Amino acid sequence: MFEVLFEQTADGQRYIDWLLSGLGWTLALAFFGWWIAFAIGVVVGIGRTVQNRLVAALARLYVEIFRNIPVLVQMFLWYFVLPEILPGSLGNAIKQIPPPWGSFVPALLCLSLYTAARIAEQVRAGIEALPKGQAEAANALGLGGYLTYRYVIVPQALRLIVPSLTSEVMGIYKNTSVALTIGLMELTAQARQISEATFQTFTAFGAATLIYLALALIAYQSMMLIDKALHIPGSAPVKDIAGPEQPDDVQLPATMEVVK
């Protein structure tokens, strides 16, 4: 059923090349988006737990804004609205960025900042799940605020939240498909293009679905390996409402945690 993928397209490639190029953009977006999101998310998540009221309020504001606007709307804000509200020359310069970068950069910004807000909540949950004694012991040893976070709190919190980060990894690679609305030819967009060019809708969407499934499996398995390597012996998963569970259950309550 997939023979049509190896037929010639109008531009001299094969349809499978379209799919692979779409996969490339999907992976690039998910990979770079993830690391930016992780960096911002850890900082904002720490910000939500510090004593300083101003910092905590700003961190909370960030999470509220980026979690409560749909990704698609955020995508439009970065792509359509930002160049218009920036000063004239800068806005025009952004509009001049040639495709595909003109879509890729706003999509990357959008997905990173959105996912960062979700990661921040997981990091906060991880930090709050640690026993108070950890910070107190660090203080008793003469560690200041920064060193306590750097060497005691954050390393433990990050190890605790690996299972719930799994669903954020799954989330970001699925959300890359939203970038098709601003013209990025990622995997789903390519599948639709192939379906329109060949009328083999079943084949085109089927191939894309199989690729997404494979990505999900790879992402899930790698996160399981990471969790196994980093798991704190004897620790319970964070935000566990249902007692000891299979790994795939643990992520559920935590992912759907709302902003408090």
Place this chain on the structure above:
Amino acid sequence: MNSLDFSIILQAWPYLWSGLLFSLALTAAASLIGLILGTCFALVQHFEIPVVSQIVRGYIALMRSIPLILVLFWFFFLVPIVLGHLSGNGRPIPIGATYTAFITFGLFEAAYYSEIIRVGLRAVNKGQFEACQALALSTFDTYRSVILPQVIRAASPIILSQTIILFQDTSLVYVLSLTDLLGAASKLAQLNGRLVEMYLAVALVYLVISSAASQCVASLRKRYAFTGAHR
């Protein structure tokens, strides 16, 4: 850069309002279908009904692994064909993007709700089942009157959070060119060229509704923390 003119939003409000009503109707219908179907899926897995439970598990894994936009494309293409087969004459029956959206979101969300219910079912204290047995309740009555009410109640904050996510996800019907809140704004923006004002207003509406709803869920969670069952 043109100066911003937010009076345009007031003129556009009736149309945006009808879009918002569509978004809310879609959210309500999809969460209702999703919750009912999701509960059935969870029970099928809970009772480990052979074959059916494997199919359901595969369906849930599939839905959770592929992007919602791709699911929308799939259903937009598949639903008319399936309906054609069901009606017997084998020819695809076009049903339009609106019904497709309702069917897709209902079936898609069922996968997510069923995972919540399934985890909830496993959390129910064994004593509850034993007490039902001691009272000689039938299996149906046990689940209908004792187990499911507790599961739904305990999981209600998570169910509501998922519904808020669903509300945000309904904006994706944009790819089917439907007139939900975002669709209405984007159609008006193409007519009057005021896309900055339109998209900012829409973002604000989503932000206000979603964060207000999140606050309600948070206070609900707090209240349940005091009166909730001691496990």
